Amino acid sequence: MRVGLFVTCLIDLMRPDIGFSVVKLLEHAGCDVMVPQAQTCCGQPGYNSGDRAAARDLAEKMLREFEQFDYVVVPSGSCGGMIRYHYGDLFRDDPELQGRYARLQPKVYELTDFLVNVVQLKDLPSQFAGHITYHDSCSGLRELGVKAQPRALLAKLPGVTVTEMPDCEACCGFGGTFSLKYGDISTAIVDEKCASIAGSGADAVVLGDVGCMLNIEGRLRRTGNEHTRVLHVAQVLAGDA
Known part of the structure; x- marks a missing residue:
């Protein structure tokens, strides 16, 4: 099975270690992982900001680079959603x-959805333990309907205890350029998310999108919380956290 990994801009530029964790998981699942070296952005920032021409150019580029593979895996719900559902509008x-x-x-496919529903991963290369x-x-x-998939994978780690936070489905306030255009609103939203995380009593918050990761971690640290870890689900499942 030849899998093309769409790394995403934020992982490539900000947290490349997450990309290596994704490769580790896919290879553990028996996939032949290919990472096109010329890949860049999925086009979502331009698309959401009204720059359809730039977004379409990037969409065409992504299509050329990834249409050869049996599957395309994306460790980000936002980039995955852009590719899976919005390219049709750009190409109409x-x-x-x-x-x-x-x-x-x-x-x-988003990463955890692929691991659960396509390769049906039975075990994980991880000894991660924690609350x-x-x-x-x-x-x-x-x-993309990603809800049960990451939790099903985390349940395969016997040392992990998951406590659901209040409003776990509520936005973190990032929203790409939303956090830049509406900083005060974004801050109010992420403060609510940070309070929910604290209310869970957990030592770490795990998620599947680096935009949310950077936003939540940044706010936690700016408000003096240095102890709550913010981890991408790939890091936990690969044993790299």
């Missing part, structure tokens, strides 16, 4: 691109 006036995208679309809570990122949850 081009039948040739529409056809190529129609073949790619069903092969695109955690899980934050459901907006795009992964609402666009």
